[in-house]
Amino acid sequence: SVVRHLAHRTAVMYLGRLVEIGPTAAVIDTPRHPYTRALISAVPRLGAAPRQRMILPGDVPSPAHPPAGCRFHPRCPFAQPTCHQTDPALEPLEKEPARCVACLRVAELGRGTDKLPA
Numbered sequence: 001s002v003v004r005h006l007a008h009r010t011a012v013m014y015l016g017r018l019v020e021i022g023p024t025a026a027v028i029d030t031p032r033h034p035y036t037r038a039l040i041s042a043v044p045r046l047g048a049a050p051r052q053r054m055i056l057p058g059d060v061p062s063p064a065h066p067p068a069g070c071r072f073h074p075r076c077p078f079a080q081p082t083c084h085q086t087d088p089a090l091e092p093l094e095k096e097p098a099r100c101v102a103c104l105r106v107a108e109l110g111r112g113t114d115k116l117p118a
Contacts, residue, residue, distance in 0.1 A: 001043065004028055012036045015063050015071040018090050022099030032093065032101045034076050070104065078105045 003010055003024060010024040012035065020033040031037045034054075041054040056075045061067050067074055073083040083104055090102040 012039065015061065015066050017071055017102065018100075019072065019102045020100070021090065022096070026096065026099055032099065032106050033072075033103050034078055034105070035072050070102075076105075080105065 007024045009022065010020075010027045011018055012020040012027065012033065014035045020027060020031065020036045027036060028040060031040050035056075038054040038056050041052065054077075057077075058075050061071070061074060067084075068087075069085045070076070070079070070083045070088055073079040076083065086104060088102045088104045090100045093099045093101060093106075
C-alpha cells in the first residue's frame with residue numbers, strides 16, 4: 001500500500017534477480033510474474049473483499065546456491081520442464097512495453113497478453 005503512494009515505478013526481485021518491473025499501478029493491479037502475484041495476494045486490503053491468497057509451496061532456496069534455470073521454479077505453481085533449465089531474461093511485454101517480466105510462462109502466453117491462470 002505504501003509503495004502505491006510513493007513510487008511511480010516498481011521493481012520486484014526474487015533471490016537477487018529482477019522478475020518484474022513497471023508502473024506501480026500496473027504491477028500491483030495486474031501482476032504478471034507468479035512471484036509478484038504471490039506477493040500482491042498477501043497484502044491485506046481495508047474495506048475491500050480479500051484477494052484469493054496464493055500460497056507458495058516449499059522453502060526459499062539459498063541465494064548462495066540458487067537453483068538452475070529460473071530461480072523461482074521450485075516454488076512456482078506454473079513451472080514447466082523448460083523452467084528447470086532456462087533462466088528467463090527480463091523482457092518487455094508486447095502490449096505493455098513499459099513493463100518487463102522474467103518468466104518463460106509469460107513468454108509462452110504471448111509475452112503477457114494473456115493472464116496466467118489463477
